[in-house]
Amino acid sequence: MQPLAMTTDYEQARHNMIEQQIRTWEVLDPQVLELLAQVRREDFVPPAHRALSFVDMEIPLVGSVEEAMVSGRCMLAPRVEARMVQDADPRPFEKVLEVGAGSGYVAALLAHRAQRVITLEIDPDLVEMARDNLQRAGLSNVEVRQADGSRGLPGDGPFDVIMLSGSVAEVPQVLLDQLAEGGRLVAIVGEEPMMRATVITRRREAGFSTAQRWDTVAPRLRHFAAPPRFRF
Structure with a gap:
């Protein structure tokens, strides 16, 4: 079978991605699968890496693969993006906050499902990239802001959904405080070699409930504090 990276037929490559990567990773929500078929992922990938749009890997947005992984300036693997959504x-009817806009692709997926999306990005080059990509996609209900996402946007909350598009050592309380009742925060939490996709829900009376759904590894989001390491 010809590798997806060498495929020039984007529609066939997109179909293969959905059937061979996404469905097999327990992404079975028909609305999410329809979104993945509708939103053109290749339009959010830098031209130099467009042939990799549907490959099961992180895609660098700025610099080399190694630099992008260290700095977190990359697109997550398609199956990870899909399962988080x-x-x-x-x-x-919901308002969404995303931390880590990257190229704007996940914000585009969220914007097709939610009433309003605000996506935060600390890197000015990626802010410009995400804005341009989302504008070309014709999405009017999503806003890209340059900001340190580790603090969220307390003045704009509460949010029904908060998604961290990257990994953190732990979820800061300041973000949990910005969840509406019934709101969900989705993040990849932990340390290498194994992290857990975590969903934290704000309950009316019981505070917060936490569910760890699946294992993965993802690049770190910048400026999120790590817990102190134990020393003898």
């Missing part, structure tokens, strides 16, 4: 389950 499925776990977040945004609804047409």
